[in-house]
Amino acid sequence: MSIDLDASLLDPRICAMCPLGPEPATTRFCARCMADAAAIKARTMLADELRPRLTYDGVCYADAIKYDVLPNLLPKEDPAEEACA
Amino acid sequence: MRLIVVARSENAGLVAEMCKRGHEVLMPDAIIGLFRQAGLPVQPINMPQDPNAIPGYLGLTMEQKIQCIVSAAPQVIDAVTASKADAVVVWTDAPPLPRLMVLAARARGIPTFEITHGSFNTYRQGHFETESYVDYVLAPGQEEVDFRAFYGSKANVVVTGKPTLDWTTTVDKPLIRSQLCEQAGITRRPIVMYGMTWRHPFSTWERDKDLGESEVFSAHKMLLNVCKPYLIIKPHPVMANMAERVRAMCDEAGMTDYAVSTMPVSSILPGCDLLVSHNSSLLVEGILCDIPSVCFSFREWNDHRFHSGKGVECIEKREDLLAAMARCLLDAPTKDRLAQERVAAKHYFNGPNDGHATERVLNTIEKLAASRVEACA
Numbered sequence: 350m351s352i353d354l355d356a357s358l359l360d361p362r363i364c365a366m367c368p369l370g371p372e373p374a375t376t377r378f379c380a381r382c383m384a385d386a387a388a389i390k391a392r393t394m395l396a397d398e399l400r401p402r403l404t405y406d407g408v409c410y411a412d413a414i415k416y417d418v419l420p421n422l423l424p425k426e427d428p429a430e431e432a433c434a
Numbered sequence: 435m436r437l438i439v440v441a442r443s444e445n446a447g448l449v450a451e452m453c454k455r456g457h458e459v460l461m462p463d464a465i466i467g468l469f470r471q472a473g474l475p476v477q478p479i480n481m482p483q484d485p486n487a488i489p490g491y492l493g494l495t496m497e498q499k500i501q502c503i504v505s506a507a508p509q510v511i512d513a514v515t516a517s518k519a520d521a522v523v524v525w526t527d528a529p530p531l532p533r534l535m536v537l538a539a540r541a542r543g544i545p546t547f548e549i550t551h552g553s554f555n556t557y558r559q560g561h562f563e564t565e566s567y568v569d570y571v572l573a574p575g576q577e578e579v580d581f582r583a584f585y586g587s588k589a590n591v592v593v594t595g596k597p598t599l600d601w602t603t604t605v606d607k608p609l610i611r612s613q614l615c616e617q618a619g620i621t622r623r624p625i626v627m628y629g630m631t632w633r634h635p636f637s638t639w640e641r642d643k644d645l646g647e648s649e650v651f652s653a654h655k656m657l658l659n660v661c662k663p664y665l666i667i668k669p670h671p672v673m674a675n676m677a678e679r680v681r682a683m684c685d686e687a688g689m690t691d692y693a694v695s696t697m698p699v700s701s702i703l704p705g706c707d708l709l710v711s712h713n714s715s716l717l718v719e720g721i722l723c724d725i726p727s728v729c730f731s732f733r734e735w736n737d738h739r740f741h742s743g744k745g746v747e748c749i750e751k752r753e754d755l756l757a758a759m760a761r762c763l764l765d766a767p768t769k770d771r772l773a774q775e776r777v778a779a780k781h782y783f784n785g786p787n788d789g790h791a792t793e794r795v796l797n798t799i800e801k802l803a804a805s806r807v808e809a810c811a
Contacts (some may be wrong), residue, residue: 403503403504403507405511406508406512408537408541408542409537410503410507410511410534412567413503413533413534415533416528416533
C-alpha cells in the first residue's frame with residue numbers, strides 16, 4: 350500500500366528520542382514514527398473506503414474500526430515487531 | 435436523566451452518585467453485574483458483547499475483525515436509538531462497543547462524555563494516532579488538555595478532576611504505613627512499590643512488551659546492600675490473576691525481601707517511601723500522595739520530555755534506573771526538588787484536587803446534557 354504521509358502527524362521531539370534513531374535518508378523522522386504514521390494513515394484510508402458500507406439506519410460507524418483493526422507496519426529491524434508478532 | 439454508562443468497576447463511586455441523584459443508569463449486560471454486586475440499581479440495556487472481548491479476537495484477520503464490528507453495529511445502534519437516553523457516558527470511547535455507542539448517540543443528537551483514564555501514556559488517547567469521538571472529554575487535569583493538544587487532538591476537553599483519585603485527599607498515610615509494616619513483618623525499613631502496567635496495541639510505541647521487570651529486580655537487589663528496602667510488587671489489575679507468575683519470575687531472579695500484592699493502590703502506595711513504575715497512571719497517584727516516584731521506560735521515551743519537571747523522575751536508560759531509585763529514596767536535595775515540583779503537579783494532573791471530582795464530573799454531565807436538551811427544544 351502506498352501511503353502519502355502527512356508530516357503534521359509526526360513530531361520531531363519524539364523522533365529525536367527514538368531508540369531506532371532518526372531516518373535522515375528519506376525524512377527527518379524516525380522509522381518507528383514513520384511506521385506509526387503509516388498505520389494511522391492506513392486505518393483512516395480503510396475507514397474512509399468502507400464508510401459507505403459501514404452505515405446502518407443513517408449512522409455511519411466506520412470510525413469504530415480504527416481502534417484495533419490495524420495493520421502491523423513496524424519496521425522489520427524493530428525488536429517490538431518481534432515481541433508483538 | 436436517563437444515562438447509558440459504560441464504566442469500569444473503579445467507577446462505582448461515580449455510578450453510585452448518579453443513582454443517588456435519581457438518574458436512571460443503563461448498562462450493557464457484560465458489565466452490569468459489577469455494579470449490581472455493589473448494590474447499585476442499574477438497569478440493563480440490550481447490547482452485544484464488545485467485539486474485541488470475543489475469545490480469539492486478537493488472532494483474527496483484519497477482515498474478520500471488521501466483520502465482528504459489522505455484526506454488532508445494528509443491535510448497538512438500535513439500542514441507543516430506542517433508549518431515549520439523555521446522555522452516554524463511557525470511560526473511554528476507543529474499543530469497538532463504546533465507540534459504536536458514541537457514534538450512534540452523536541448521530542441521534544444525544545450528548546456523549548468520556549471519563550478519560552489519564553496516565554503517563556498507557557491506555558490513553560490523545561496520542562497522535564488516536565482521537566476521541568465524544569462531545570466532551572472530562573479530564574483529570576490540564577495535563578490532559580495539553581497532552582492532547584500536543585498531539586494535535588481536536589477533542590473538547592473539560593477539566594473536572596478524576597473521580598477515582600478523590601481518595602488521595604483524605605488518605606491516612608501513617609495508618610497505611612503501619613498496616614504494611616505489620617503485613618510484611620518489617621519495622622524501620624524503606625518500602626518501595628513497583629507498580630506494573632500493561633501494553634495494548636494502540637500504537638507502535640505501545641506494542642512494546644519490554645516492561646523492564648528485570649531492571650527493577652536488579653536495582654532492588656543492589657539497594658538491599660545499601661538501605662535494605664522492602665519491595666511490594668503490584669501487578670496491573672488486568673494481570674491480577676498473574677500474581678503467581680510474577681512470584682515465579684521473582685524467585686527465578688533470586689529476589690528476596692519482596693511481596694506481590696493485588697490489594698488496592700490505596701492500601702499500598704500511601705505507606706511507601708518510593709514508587710517505581712513503567713509509565714503507569716499510578717505515577718499520578720504517587721504525585722497526589724506525595725510519594726517520590728521514578729517513571730521508567732527504556733524504549734518508549736516519547737513523552738518524558740513532556741512530563742519533565744512534573745514531580746516524577748523520568749528514566750530512559752536501563753543503567754540509570756538504580757541510581758534514580760537510590761537518589762529518590764535517599765538523597766535529600768532530590769527529594770526536596772520532587773516535593774517542590776509536586777505542589778504544582780498535583781493541580782496540573784488533577785485539576786482542583788479537592789476530593790470532589792465525582793460531584794464535579796456529574797455536575798458537568800448534568801449541566802451540559804441539560805443545555806443540549808434546551809437547545810434542541
